[in-house]
Amino acid sequence: MASSPTISVIDDGSHQMASLTAHRPLWASHGAGGSILSWIQHCLNRPTQGVAVSGQEDVLEPSGSISPVGVMVSARWMEPDPAFLPGFGEHVISEDGVLLAVHADEEILQAWSNGDVSRVQNSTTPKVVTARTLDAPWNLLDLLHHALGRRIENMTSTAVPSGVHVLGDAPVRLEAGAKVDPGVVLDAEAGGIWIEANARVRPGAVLVGPVHVGPDSIIREQAVVRGSDIGPTCRVAGETNNSILQGWCNRAHEGHVGDSVLGVWSNLGAGTTISNLLNSYEEVSVRMTPGGSRRRTNRLFVGAFVGDFVRTAIGTKISTGTVIGTGAMLAEESTITGAVPSFAWWTPSGRRTWRFDKFVTSLQTVMARRGQVPSPEMLQRLRDAFTNLDTP
Missing domain, CATH: 2.160.10.10 (Hexapeptide repeat proteins)
Structure with a gap:
């Protein structure tokens, strides 16, 4: 796993977790035998780092920086599957319209981090999958x-x-x-x-x-x-x-x-x-x-x-x-x-x-x-x- 490129995990604020994510990104929350970030790493068998949009940084732990070219995965993806990760120039989206992952250059990854989901989707090819997502506290x-x-x-x-x-x-x-x-x-x-x-x-x-x-x-x-x-x-x-x-x-x-x-x-x-x-x-x-x-x-x-x-x-x-x-x-x-x-x-x-x-x-x-x-x-x-x- 150490030789694999690091995957960035983002909380883009598109969920409705109320006060549970008021002071930290979703990926820092526990619930899967540790943080959601560590759970995604477990599922994908790849090193991960958390990325937060402005104003949602973790007040307890530092966030990572965006890689020049790489894969970014949403913290809302309840069970990310390596088989469904996007190829370069693709994005993965759930059947109900939740952006789950993208593989692109730094400019597109930064657009997602800035909250510009439309640009991510318009600049890459969609790959629709069946997936459960985290939306509400329950x-x-x-x-x-x-x-x-x-x-x-x-x-x-x-x-x-x-x-x-x-x-x-x-x-x-x-x-x-x-x-x-x-x-x-x-x-x-x-x-x-x-x-x-x-x-x-x-x-x-x-x-x-x-x-x-x-x-x-x-x-x-x-x-x-x-x-x-x-x-x-x-x-x-x-x-x-x-x-x-x-x-x-x-x-x-x-x-x-x-x-x-x-x-x-x-x-x-x-x-x-x-x-x-x-x-x-x-x-x-x-x-x-x-x-x-x-x-x-x-x-x-x-x-x-x-x-x-x-x-x-x-x-x-x-x-x-x-x-x-x-x-x-x-x-x-x-x-x-x-x-x-x-x-x-x-x-x-x-x-x-x-x-x-x-x-x-x-x-x-x-x-x-x-x-x-x-x-x-x-x-x-x-x-x-x-x-x-x-x-x-």
Whole structure:
């Protein structure tokens, strides 16, 4: 793979991921046993680099530069196939009109990066394929279901420490520095389990595969994690089912998270519970923005889509299909439903908006606990988002 030309992976902003991609490109999101960028590399067996359009750069990781001549693939392509990659002068497009890939010179690749999809399509020959694409937040759950087990199924198992109970025959892989304590159950009957470097699984925890635990994350005592992708440096307790935790999530207490996506640096207070099934057992619809219309998900199980830097108080209840914007602080006694605006400050005494200076001070304190400092780029992006708020 190292000798193959690098493929650029682009987030052109044509999806509707709401706050989940407000501060990073889609390819930086987790959900496939690591980032979408790493999943595309896995599928294509080629080195990849992420490219973001202006204003959508990753505030946590740098983006790559565009190659003079090469292949550029959309981060929305759920399962890119090497057999469908375009030849030079071609572009690949899905049957429903999503631009998936192009092979061209730097000028055309730059046009896509600048958002000029029409020029890309008019300058190259189309190649239409049947493909699933990432458009809305719940599609990340579709990707999780489709990709996580496949990502792990061909890995080589490693030895596990004495006192750890392994069930099933799917791969169980512990990377260097990973620590799994006695009394842990690794259930690989339905899918493999991959625990990355310096992660730790504490006594009594149960992991039901397929499960990926990112580097430096901690699965706490008695936690149950099923079918989930845990990003780097997370703290996980309680019950986590079929969910994606982006990096630096803190849900270190009891509670339930099911069929949900949690943004980076989100912090769920003790007992926070996210419902993922309507009592009527009907399809879940989601309101993406406050006051917006509802969208069908074609899913029976949908939890919540929680933006970056969100915090909930102890005992917070979050209803099925809730969307929570960047930086919201939720401490209401009633159940949180619908779409919560970014930088909301909701308490029993009323609903208002954070003061931005207070938000920044609080964020700096939170990140300092993990030895991190918000970058100037991150703070500027957050300031821009705050300045452009549509206050309800």
